[in-house]
Amino acid sequence: MTDTSIPAWDADGMDIAESILDLIGQTPMVRMKRVSEEHGIRCTLAMKHEVTNPGGSSKDRPALEMILAAEASGELQPGGTIVEPTSGNTGVGLAIVAAQRGYKCVFVMTNKAGKEKVDLLRAYGAEVVVCDVAVAPEDPNSYYSVAERLTQERGAFRPNQYANPHNPAAHTKTTGPEIWEQTKGRITHFIAGAGTCGSLTGAGRYLKSMNPDIKIIAADPEKSVFSGGSGRPYLVEGVGEDFFPAAYDGDLWDEVIPISDEESFLMARYVSETEGILIGGSGGTAVAAALKVAKDADDDAVVVVFNPDSGRGYLSTVFNENWMMNFGFLKECDQCVGAVLDTRNxxxxxxxxxxxxxxxxxxxxxxxxxxxxQLPVCKNTPPFANAEVAGAVDELQLMDVIHRDPGAMGTAVEKVMGAKLPTIGVGQKVELAVEMLETAPALLVLSGGQPLSVLTRTDLLSYFTAIAEDAHNRD
Ligand SMILES: Cc1ncc(COP(=O)(O)O)c(C=O)c1O
Incomplete structure (x- = not known):
């Protein structure tokens, strides 16, 4: 019989990790020198840069910790299966740990998640089940129901990062002590975005235990519940919530700073270009909050901002000009769609x-x-800044509905509404609006990611008439 087991490995002084799991954590910290100079920041502003984790994000830490804890408790047996509804970084972390320790992974996603995200998890050998986002939660084919059913059917372990205490514990064990060591205990402020709240609460607990004066600060997307909002809608991914996860700890957090989508995205782009550190939208949220803190801090303060992942995951959104323009975050021209709105009654x-x-x-x-x-159909209003567009209605369509059933006057709009209006950014070209209005009855104009106004053919006609009259008067 040949012995197929490999002999026990001994690094014997060589600088070779035993496995990829040993490369989780020990991420570097880097001073944000150029950003500090450009903003007149005199204290130390440093980034804890989680991108060097094997999966490229901070989520490798809780993924490892949650799996080790499940092994220890017996919830996860050798060769077992892990089921988690996730579209993001946690999935990558779990897939890496699962590959190394011999588990199967099944991730449940909605068809809202980009193809790249599905492909990424499949690249690690995970099974990905895609559900229709439009299906109601109680439907057996919904995202939640499918995750639940698969967990039961396969006798799987469900980490549930939103409720699992080993998520914040991973950061108490590793992230907090690393930052303490790296700053030689001089850290004065710790700023991070919060999704499950694992990073901020976990690292915050350790840091406060070492020095209760350290300020623990959440950088939160405007409208998320942590900064007092209703939870939706905002565009930054991974941070902010519409409910309070188990690791939320309002007593530990000293402050919550709300940051708009616009500030987050423009900051992500600015940091990437200025420091050469490619960060994503939620990194932008954290840095935007950290700059506000650092500007007011004493010269000897040490402000640490937590950057969870890389901008590479956001090339088709934050770093895509068209995407940014369509939401009204960037301007393409001076005399653009906004100018049409300006001339309007x-x-x-x-x-x-x-x-x-x-x-x-x-x-x-x-x-x-x-x-x-025509009218957009919007939830969460007023105030209007909270608008969440659900669909649209127009004269023709309502005329048809009432003609067929006069009793429909009392029917809820959502039962009869049509698709959402196509969107255009306030900073996009008027020519684009003309082109789009050839087929659409109206457009929804977005500014800073939020609906601003409806643009119709009549608006364009008025605009062009005003320009023509202006030219005529000047001649
Ligand atoms: C992409 C992403 N996911 C998740 C989080 C939040 O981390 P946690 O879930 O530990 O609160 C962040 C934090 O900035 C993030 O940017």
């Missing part, structure tokens, strides 16, 4: 909308009294 400058639960009669009344032919 001030009385309809603010977006008109109808709530999904409002009766059809209300939609008709809003359209009639304002002389418009």
């Amino acid at each position: 001030a009385s309809i400058e603010n977006l008109l909308y109808v709530n999904p639960s409002a009766p059809v009669s209300e939609a008709i009344e809003i359209m009639r009294s304002n002389g418009v032919s």
